[in-house]
Amino acid sequence: MTSHHTKPQQTVVPRFERVDVIGGALMVFIAALIWFGASALDGGTLVRIGSGALPRGLAVLLFVAGAAVLVQGLLQGNDRAERVYLAVRPSAIVLAAIVLFGLFIRGGNFGLFSTPQLGLIIVGPLTVFIAGSATPEMDLKSLIVLSFGLTAAMLLIFMDLLSVTIPVFPKFIQDPLTFAIGIDALVRIAYVAYAAIAAVLYVFFFGLPEMRRG
Amino acid sequence: MADLFNNLYVGFAAIMSVQNVFLCFVGCLLGTLIGVLPGIGPLATIAILMPLTYNAEPIGSLIMLAGIYYGSQYGGSTTAILVNMPGETSSLVTTFDGHAMAKQGRAGKALGIAAIGSFIAGTFATFVIAGTAIPLSKLALSFTAGNYFALMVLGLALAIVLAGGSVVKAVCTLIIGIVMALIGADQITAEPRLTFGLQILYDGFDIAIVSMGLFGIAEILRNLEFPEQKPFVGAVTGGLLPDREDIKQSAGAIARGSVLGSIIGIIPGNGATLSSFVSYALEKALSKRPERFGKGAIEGVAGPESANNAAAQTTFIPLLTLGLPSTAVMALVGGAMTLHGVVPGPQVITKHPDLFWGVVSSMWVGNLMLVVINLPLIGIWVKFLKVPYHLLFPTIVLFCCIGIYSVNSRPSDVLEVAAFGALGYLFYKLRFELAPLLLGLVLGSMLEDNLRRGLILSNGNVWTFLSEPLTLALLTAAFLALGSALVPSFSKGRELLVDED
Numbered sequence: 033m034t035s036h037h038t039k040p041q042q043t044v045v046p047r048f049e050r051v052d053v054i055g056g057a058l059m060v061f062i063a064a065l066i067w068f069g070a071s072a073l074d075g076g077t078l079v080r081i082g083s084g085a086l087p088r089g090l091a092v093l094l095f096v097a098g099a100a101v102l103v104q105g106l107l108q109g110n111d112r113a114e115r116v117y118l119a120v121r122p123s124a125i126v127l128a129a130i131v132l133f134g135l136f137i138r139g140g141n142f143g144l145f146s147t148p149q150l151g152l153i154i155v156g157p158l159t160v161f162i163a164g165s166a167t168p169e170m171d172l173k174s175l176i177v178l179s180f181g182l183t184a185a186m187l188l189i190f191m192d193l194l195s196v197t198i199p200v201f202p203k204f205i206q207d208p209l210t211f212a213i214g215i216d217a218l219v220r221i222a223y224v225a226y227a228a229i230a231a232v233l234y235v236f237f238f239g240l241p242e243m244r245r246g
Numbered sequence: 247m248a249d250l251f252n253n254l255y256v257g258f259a260a261i262m263s264v265q266n267v268f269l270c271f272v273g274c275l276l277g278t279l280i281g282v283l284p285g286i287g288p289l290a291t292i293a294i295l296m297p298l299t300y301n302a303e304p305i306g307s308l309i310m311l312a313g314i315y316y317g318s319q320y321g322g323s324t325t326a327i328l329v330n331m332p333g334e335t336s337s338l339v340t341t342f343d344g345h346a347m348a349k350q351g352r353a354g355k356a357l358g359i360a361a362i363g364s365f366i367a368g369t370f371a372t373f374v375i376a377g378t379a380i381p382l383s384k385l386a387l388s389f390t391a392g393n394y395f396a397l398m399v400l401g402l403a404l405a406i407v408l409a410g411g412s413v414v415k416a417v418c419t420l421i422i423g424i425v426m427a428l429i430g431a432d433q434i435t436a437e438p439r440l441t442f443g444l445q446i447l448y449d450g451f452d453i454a455i456v457s458m459g460l461f462g463i464a465e466i467l468r469n470l471e472f473p474e475q476k477p478f479v480g481a482v483t484g485g486l487l488p489d490r491e492d493i494k495q496s497a498g499a500i501a502r503g504s505v506l507g508s509i510i511g512i513i514p515g516n517g518a519t520l521s522s523f524v525s526y527a528l529e530k531a532l533s534k535r536p537e538r539f540g541k542g543a544i545e546g547v548a549g550p551e552s553a554n555n556a557a558a559q560t561t562f563i564p565l566l567t568l569g570l571p572s573t574a575v576m577a578l579v580g581g582a583m584t585l586h587g588v589v590p591g592p593q594v595i596t597k598h599p600d601l602f603w604g605v606v607s608s609m610w611v612g613n614l615m616l617v618v619i620n621l622p623l624i625g626i627w628v629k630f631l632k633v634p635y636h637l638l639f640p641t642i643v644l645f646c647c648i649g650i651y652s653v654n655s656r657p658s659d660v661l662e663v664a665a666f667g668a669l670g671y672l673f674y675k676l677r678f679e680l681a682p683l684l685l686g687l688v689l690g691s692m693l694e695d696n697l698r699r700g701l702i703l704s705n706g707n708v709w710t711f712l713s714e715p716l717t718l719a720l721l722t723a724a725f726l727a728l729g730s731a732l733v734p735s736f737s738k739g740r741e742l743l744v745d746e747d
Contacts (some may be wrong), residue, residue: 122589
């Protein structure tokens, strides 16, 4: 981007891709944001400091520190400069899996939109499946087995052993069925079924392991 | 002295219920289990497992949390010796001689002496905590708001200086943490601060959510960058029990490590890491044949392992007696205490004696359990080391989602975890240390509270505030600590200390 001299073998790190430049700029931005947010708050007096005093003071400090990082990044020699590298794809996939879990586990109104409750029985395998596809080392077969097996294991651990309540089924299924057989029985049927699916698929994909453990 | 034993008796009486011993056991076991997994350090382990402890009673949950902490530390040593991968910086030194011993077929002895040394050091540190707690908390009760404020500033300054990475950047994350603590309803007026009109911000930030995102999820994102390496795990060879010769060689190292670690652990910052380095240097300096170090000297394992365990334990002292967490892990423990309605500080001993002494006694029980359950289980831990990462991380993701949802049954908490995961990853890539942020988050409102009260008492006069000798001394020390970290030769030493993270 800019023409500063470099040693032959070294690749030039443009100023705007440097770790310290972006980091410093981010801090300056956050400082501005804090200042903006605190501007409406009362600063108070020294005897009775108001709710805005500390945020504003800290915003100034953060601005100074961030600016120092920024300037240091701009001035540092190319040999010390470090390029920002983000592994966007795997990170985005894993985060998407978590967001999906949050949106559909119980559903609800998220301001701009609302979502239905799908419960762990559907969200669990999906979360594992999506998160697991973040790495090329994962093969589809293991991923499918893992999705069902893990959901079964989590239901067992959280619902039966720790007795935590998590929505397990989609709302429209849960209500009528709970009425018929009770939620505990229903959950147990569900995780036994998922564990069975995982086991059958495992045998189908990979054959019988030498030592079988329940 | 009689008091000390009486207090410890109260503690043991409090924890010797079937349930509490079980929780301690589960904590140690789970902590070791996750801590042994490659690429997951103690901070991430605790962040991931914290929601599990919420269902128990306050005392049980703290016992379990402490167990998780020691367990994950212990797991780090195991991987350091067996696969030359320190799970955290405090086990780094263990790789020097521990892994060398493993290569010579003495892995069992290295693991054994690490466990025994840790247990002896842990026992010693338990007594140190029990002995210092009452005088320190009495001292703390006489502190004025100004003293407290200055003490916090000093603690934070030392934590920054000893934490590693760029000092200026650590200051940045600390400030962000403090501001995050201020977001939400004002403590006095309840008016919304910095919420930008968002309801979700009005409730402020939950430490479990923030830490799980910043440390748990972000660590997964970091690990996904690199193609998976299959750690080469050798079989554990040789007996676990050291022979007479080994004990003779390491007894002094264990004793010195215990004392050193107990002292250094009290200092804010990464006491466990610092103490293991200092102990290693000390043993090498005292040794008649220092050339053996790095090539499998058993003292090089015994000393640092004892030191870091003692230090890991005495870091509880500032939290339990002054209410000031000095490391990110202690910030998490403090957060968990607050959640159960126990505000860490000098009042804990008098208000909740059974809880206080129970936690102190449980440290000893936890250490004993680590030795008793983990040495026989070493074969199982080795198997866990071999679990490929691509099967591991989706498991952790699902576990985190369910865990954090189960705390409050709020879907938005899960979304927050994702947001902090992204933020943690970004900050890591921009080389910003995140431990100060967590400290700031926990201390922020206390800091403001004491500043406010101090200024009210001094009638708003900053100068009378500063003329109070103790306050002035503490603030000067903080200033000097920060200043010295910016001096080039000193900052070189800091880099050396934490470079290998």
